[in-house]
Amino acid sequence: MSDESPLIRSLRAAVSAAPEDVPLRLHFAELLLAEGRHDEAVAQAAVALQHAPGDEAVRDLMVRAMQLPTAGPPAPAATPSPGTTPPAAPAAAPAPATDGTRPPGFDWDAAEQEVADVVGPRFATDASDRTEAPLTADGSGDPGDAAAWDIDAPGDIRLADVGGMQEVKDRLEAAFLAPMRNPELRKLYGKSLRGGLLLYGPPGCGKTFIARAVAGELGAGFMSVSLSDILDMYIGTSERNVHHIFEAARRQAPCVVFLDELDALGAKRSRSHHSGLRNVVNQLLTELDGINASRNEGVFVLAATNVPWDVDLALRRPGRLDRTLLVLPPDxxxxxxxxxxxxxxxxxxxxxxxxxxxxxxxxxxxxxxxxxxxxxxxxxxxxxxxxxxxxxxxxxxxxxxxxIKPSSESWFASARNVAMFANDGGTYDDLVAYLKKKRKL
CATH class of the missing domain: 1.10.8.60 (Helicase, Ruva Protein; domain 3)
Known part of the structure; x- marks a missing residue:
């Protein structure tokens, strides 16, 4: 923090340079505790406990930092390092706040200022802070502009950061990544880039993380789109939102457009009683049909769903989201x-x-x-x-x-019926093979 002492600043830098030096970290935590910075002292003690779980001095410090009553006589304080000034006795623990205000002992305002450049303000304080202009009365405001949509810069996540799941990685490499990385070979073998990739499987198994890893492998921006980003109460605005999302991706190519919860965005039109949702599907079809156009070079479409059998069949047609990949619970x-x-x-x-x-x-x-x-x-x-x-x-x-019961059990119960009675054209052959391997079919 800006008002902390030179000694605290020096020790903070020293701990960052030698993260496994437990005595140094303990001395730093003692000084923080002496200045009433209990939250920071707890954080430092927790890291020290990972490196020295049996150290009584560290345990005692954690108890004092958490302001817990001790079960017996307090352990002696850690011995200061040679050449340094012994820390002052810890200040009396402040009474907890009971009126709904922030607890004392930690300067929250100063902490927010310290990380302002990283996380930004929690709320917009004036017009310049707002990322979106307000809608007009008829819903025709600036959010429809392609420049208003946020695209994450290429991240550092790669497929190597995905633990295990080698079969998924191999399928991604063969069906999607290798053709993207090797345009000369793609041209030689006549491999088309037309169409997108649909990830499906039980919830909570990392489909979004895999999509981000694919974007990282391609060095592409990442744009996650859900139903709340698109659907609007005004006629025509939802379709325009879909169009402007793809326009934003084209302007900042290479870019991965990730359609999350595709079953909500692209539900079967025959079952939809809402004309707005049917129009959204129609607009999605129009945008996906343009994936192979020259102006769409560098725009890659990935989608994820837990229930692919509820997705409109037209979205699964060749040239659209025609490749599927089953993402199973982690091995x-x-x-x-x-x-x-x-x-x-x-x-x-x-x-x-x-x-x-x-x-x-x-x-x-x-x-x-x-x-x-x-x-x-x-x-x-x-x-x-x-x-x-x-x-x-x-x-x-x-x-x-x-x-805790595996959340995937209910999903497999539903998927079993689909695999048995609705596997037309072999769409769910991977699912059938997995269920047979697990003796669930």
């Missing part, structure tokens, strides 16, 4: 990678990830995140009750996994 390597990711900043001790991976088969990525969150709640509640901070262990994660 064992992917589950381990997801668990590591969600436990990376939590205080853990002797966690046997192999056991957790075995008992979480068919769990989606969202389910695994919920397992880690629930296990953290168990440890937090025990710490609050006993006044002694303890680490998250294997038992917490196993208990959490027992309490």
């Amino acid at each position: 064992a390597p992917a589950r381990e990678a997801i668990l590591r990711y969600h436990l990376r900043e939590r205080p853990i001790e002797s966690v046997d990830l192999g056991r957790i991976v075995k008992v979480t088969e068919d769990f989606s990525g969202a389910d695994l995140a919920h397992v880690c969150e629930t296990a953290a709640e168990y440890a937090l509640l025990d710490s609050a009750r006993t006044g002694t901070v303890r680490m998250i262990g294997t038992k917490d994660l196993l208990n959490a996994a027992k309490q």
Whole structure:
């Protein structure tokens, strides 16, 4: 922060340069605690506990930073490093706020100013802060302009960042990425770029993350589109929104247009009682038919849905979203990678990830995140009750996994009927093969 002491600034830089130096981090946390910065001290203590889970001094600091009552006599404070000034005694813990205001002990206004360049203001304070101009009374305002749509810059996410799921990566490489990367070979073999790719599978299995990874592989911008971005109460505005979305992608090509929840955007027109939704599908068909046009060079269309059987058949016709890819619950390597990711900043001790991976088969990525969150709640509640901070262990994660049922089970129950009775043309052959492998068919 701008008003922090030179010593705090120096120690902050030193900790960043040597993240595994526990004594240094402990000394830094003690100084933060002495200045009443309890939240920052807790964050530093949590990182130190990951590197030294059995260190009593770190545990004691965590208790004091969290302002928990201690179960016995307090452990001695950490010994200051040679040549430095011993920290002052910690200030008395401020009483918690009971009137709905921000708790004392942390300068929230200064923190917001420090990260303003990164996250920007939470609310627009004047007209210049607003990213969209207001609609006029008839709905014909500026949001229809192609320049008003936000496109994320090419990200650093690659397919290598997707844990496991090798079959999905191989299919993406063969059906989509290799032709995109090799225009000369594509021309030699007469491989057309016409059409898009439809990702389908149970919810929470990473379809959006895979789409972002594809954009990263192509070095393309990324534009995520959902029904709320398109549908409008005024006649003709929804169709114009669809057109301007694709126009924005063409202007900033290369760009991946990601149509999220395609079953909502492109539901079967025969079942739709809303003329606006039918018109949206018609406009989508018009835009997709132009994917092979020269003016659309560098615009790549990906879509995702949990229920591909509810998508209008015209959208699945060759030249449109004619390639499908089944994205299943993460396999064992992917589950381990997801668990590591969600436990990376939590205080853990002797966690046997192999056991957790075995008992979480068919769990989606969202389910695994919920397992880690629930296990953290168990440890937090025990710490609050006993006044002694303890680490998250294997038992917490196993208990959490027992309490959570895979969210993919209901999806597979519906998909089984489709695979058995509605697999016309072999559209869902991948799904049939998976269900047979799992003996669910």
